[in-house]
Amino acid sequence: MIRPAALYGGLAALCAALFALSLMIGPAGIGWGEGLVALVVPSDGPATMVMREIRLPRALLGGMLGAALGLSGAALQGYLRNPLAEPGLIGVSASAALGAVLAIQLGLAGAFALGLPLAALAGAGAAVLGILALAGPRGTALTLILAGVALSALAGALTSLVLNLSPSPFAAAEIVFWMMGSLADRSMTHVWLAAPFMVLGAVLLLPTGRALDALTLGEDAAEAMGVRLVRLRLMLVIGVAAAVGAGTAVAGAVGFVGLVVPHLLRPLVGARPSALLIASALGGAAMVLAADVAVRVILPERDLKLGVVTALIGAPFFFHLIWRLRGRL
């Protein structure tokens, strides 16, 4: 176990370094000094254009998306008292993806720039209403999981249906590639669209720490210690939906971050769910920034998708965790 302040500091420094690295990578071949000047000093030159309009939004979105996924994953694992919970569990990612897929299929995405992310946000909003209607205002963690599984299954089936019936192979290919998740060719508009929702998510999720700590002892013990379970659950569902819905809207489906990052950092915070929230937000940001750097460094010529790389990084980590768990039994 590391002192929380030291851990947060270390992770923040890692994020800053990866953020800077992300800003320096791209096909335009801009040097470190030149890039920094172009970023800070206003000018009409191509370097400023590249830095401010292409690389900055990409790096910002990487950090924001990772923080949203890490924070949501840690909060959900804490609430459900299950290390296998991940942000997609409550059906928000699948529903947001369905919204986006419909936008591509119906031509909304091509009609105006924000058609796709707005449709995805609408999908996430519908998921929140669905999950609250299904699981009810009271009820246990189990009903929430079941409602999430049911919603994910339905949204997944409808997404497959859209693909199945898609008359145009180009639209189908676009849908498939979008679903792999990517931060390429995003603009500051995407940043400004996602930021308010992600901030809302953080505002709702970060204060749940102490209640999540109390939940370690079970729902009855936590409630008897003054935790308002109904309110906690509402904050959690809306917070995760806002953060993850906005993430899916601007970047597509990026998996494994919300599952693996809390797992990796849990031993470092002494397993305290409250300390894990901030740590996972920072760790998630670092992981997505690193993956997005890897996407551009490994295969600069091909459009390697971010979601593919996070899964490729995440799955082996998982094998490692299982291996360690086996040794402990």
Place this chain on the structure above:
Amino acid sequence: MTLVLDHIGLTRANGRRVLDGVSARIGAGEFVGLIGPNGAGKTTLLRAALGLLAAEGESSLAVLPPRARAREVAFLPQAREIAWDLNVETLVALGRNPHLAPGQRIGAPDRAAVAQALGEMRLEGFASRRATRLSGGEQARALIARALAQDTPLLLADEPIAGLDPAAQIATMELFDRLAREGRGVVAALHDLSLAARYCTRLIVLHEGRKVADGTPMEVLSPELLAQVFHISGTFTPTESGPIFQPLGLV
């Protein structure tokens, strides 16, 4: 603070009446044993008294706002859940949550309460041990220490000694007895009639959701009640350390 239960009743969705008109007053200095066969409604009564279940009637605890209630009463649920690999000190410190304002960090009085609770349960050497690696009995002690750290005038415990070894059972009952002598009120759901008779100042008997007896162990554990409620016979034997209750056989 006195716990006042006034005609607590509860009907499940399937129409079964699990609690019916249970009233009781439990004041400072009392160690009340809540006894009754499986399914008599002991757990339901404790949860209803705390307001964790919506029930008919009135409970002086259920009407309080959650945080204020958590400063009045600590609750030990029957299920000994420890979801994460916290160390024992952090686990016990969870009991201080109701005393902390949002965002307030644990301070010196909290640390003192945690240290005292650890000492009370003889867990000083366990402070930095991982709670999930402890034995069942040690985990139970850590969870009781958490409730003690909450430092409340009332303690409600649901089968706190189930599954503990004899020494831990006696230690727990002696602790509750001492808490009562120090002026707290303790209510514990119990199955061990001998220990209940030995340590509790008062027994409340639940049978099929109703309170059928309330008084000192000698008054309550009559041959008629034992036969009717528990389907057993038993006897009090006078000894140097007071009368000892011994269940004898089925009736």
